[in-house]
Amino acid sequence: MKGSLAVRAAAGLRAAVRNGAGGGPRAVFPSSRCGDAAAWPSHRRQTACAMGADKNGASLERRRWLHLRRTRSSSSGAAMASNGEVKDIHNSESTKTLLKSDALYEYMLNTMVYPRENEFLRELRLISHHQGAHLLLSLLLKVMGAKKTIEVGVFTGCSVLATALAIPDDGRVVAIDISREYFDLGLPVIKKAGVAHKVDFREGPAGQILDKLIADEEHEAGFDFAFVDADKPNYGKYHEQLLRLVRVGGVLAYDNTLWGGSVAMPDDTPLTEDDIQVRDAMREFNARIAADARVEPVQLPVADGITLCRRVA
Ligand SMILES: C[S@@+](CC[C@H](N)C(=O)[O-])C[C@H]1O[C@@H](n2cnc3c(N)ncnc32)[C@H](O)[C@@H]1O
Structure with missing residues (x-):
């Protein structure tokens, strides 16, 4: 299994935990050209691909895709969090579905x-x-x-x-x-x-x-x-x-x-x-x-x- 996708994924997952990515393990891939795992995507960078891969590279967007967790309480795309913070439309917890009910x-x-x-x-x-x-x-x-x-x-x-x-x-x-x-x-x-x-x-x-x-x-x-x-x-x-x-x-x-x-x-x-x-x-x-x-x-x-x-x- 060495070198297999599963092994690499597990290694990436362990690295994510080591790097203290908030909210539990977040990525499953090695970060070669993606920069420091500790800097995993700022909300701004999560839309890098949507904006164009030449802005900070497509890998940031790919990482966003790796982070999708189906834990969001509302998938309505609401932009304003209850504390007034402006949130990404597709943040790291987004299911990316327009359905209103998880x-x-x-x-x-x-x-x-x-x-x-x-x-x-x-x-x-x-x-x-x-x-x-x-x-x-x-x-x-x-x-x-x-x-x-x-x-x-x-x-x-x-x-x-x-x-x-x-x-x-x-x-x-x-x-x-x-x-x-x-x-x-x-x-x-x-x-x-x-x-x-x-x-x-x-x-x-x-x-x-x-x-x-x-x-x-x-x-x-x-x-x-x-x-x-x-x-x-x-x-x-x-x-x-x-x-x-x-x-x-x-x-x-x-x-x-x-x-x-x-x-x-x-x-x-x-x-x-x-x-x-x-x-x-x-x-x-x-x-x-x-x-x-x-x-x-x-x-x-x-x-x-x-x-x-x-x-x-
Ligand atoms: C949302 S992902 C694609 C997911 C894929 N279609 C799927 O459903 O499994 C977007 C991809 O677009 C690529 N991308 C972004 N800008 C691009 C560009 N200008 N030319 C080619 N690919 C680009 C990114 O590298 C990224 O892998």
């Missing part, structure tokens, strides 16, 4: 998600402390008969694994992330699941990688599906690029488009600067999609808000 959230997970969850997805989820809308993604891909997909924002690869399991054996997911550090930790699980041959990981800023795909005529409108879950201020740019890569009739999916409900909060709601920036980016993106005649959109109040766009032109 009991309901647990009920859904325990009734519909966990009992029949793929064993490898479960393994990666537990390592990543990350509960995404993977069943929805999986079902959608199967219903569509999707074969060729793009993912922008990979992290440890939970949604990539869900995708690779859902597409046929000769299908392919082009998985883009600014760094492969955490993908490498999830890769052994993807290999164990027997679907690594479907994953084409590309490391680099998504904008550049998408431009390269566009330049390669083989890819022009060659994808059935795209899932975007990376730096929020660039969603609009990715949308334009993906419209050249995803075929008419294909689907573009965007995660976190309701950003903890902040998009509908009054403008003067006390929020962190980062949350204000992401909220504003999401408002702008949502308005853009609503007015975009090239797509037929639907915004689902699932998880943190998922917008599905069917390309119609």
